[in-house]
Amino acid sequence: MRIRLFTLALFLFSMLQRPVSAGPAWHETKGKHFIVYAQEGGSFSNSVLRKAEEHYQSITRYFGNLPKSDFWSWDNRCKIYIYRSRAEYVSQTGQPEWSGGFAxxxxxxxxxxxxxxxFFDSILPHEMAHLVFREFVQLNNREVPRWLDEGFAIAQETNVRTALDETVRKAVARNETLSIGRLNAMSTLHQQPTESARLFYAQAQSITRFLIEGRDGSYFLNFCRLLRDGVEFEDALRRSYRRDFGSIDDLEKSWRRHVKRH
Ligand SMILES: [Zn+2]
Structure with a gap:
């Protein structure tokens, strides 16, 4: 679920979602990897479809070995439901008022x-990234920390990057960052003060992008594969980024140096 960063609420990982109800009459628009269900069909649905395909190409490129032939194709297509209004969305799904969407x-x-x-530049890529990432590393994989899942999703939202990077830069300069050990332990943001929650998001995307971009994509892919196969987090890190960092502490130091340099 994506929460607008300035209204950080405490419900990040709450499990409020209900399945989409059969209530409204949906217009169905089918594409290659998506089926859009909207209460108004036509050009709006086509725009959603077009944008979704663009994000799909950019998000799945990180995971080289997806089974291309049937991943999200035909009967496995991803469904996108668009309610007519926020009020209807809230009443039909049970989501809180501030929620913009969920996967x-x-x-x-x-x-x-x-x-x-x-919706097009944040909610859609963010929620899609959660789906692709969780499917790749396997749902409910305990070796995957929340910050990595969230960081990968936020990293797809290019329009929030500058503000979040600024938060990170300041925190590093003031020596106020959350340690990676602490991030790993934060499986929920319930009870977290707003500042920690904001820092959680900001660092999550920054460290994740550091892992993705610091080397060619094969390192990140390998790291995710090891996690998927049940390898413990630090071991997976060591085995995939061997030349760069051999432990969580090393990762943290390298990342901080990277932030200071940029
Ligand atoms: Zn999210």
């Missing part, structure tokens, strides 16, 4: 509403 891995679907702020 449900079990039904491989993304749910939002028409005119949701930043």
């Amino acid at each position: 449900d891995v079990n039904s491989r679907s993304i749910v939002s509403f028409q005119n949701a702020p930043d």
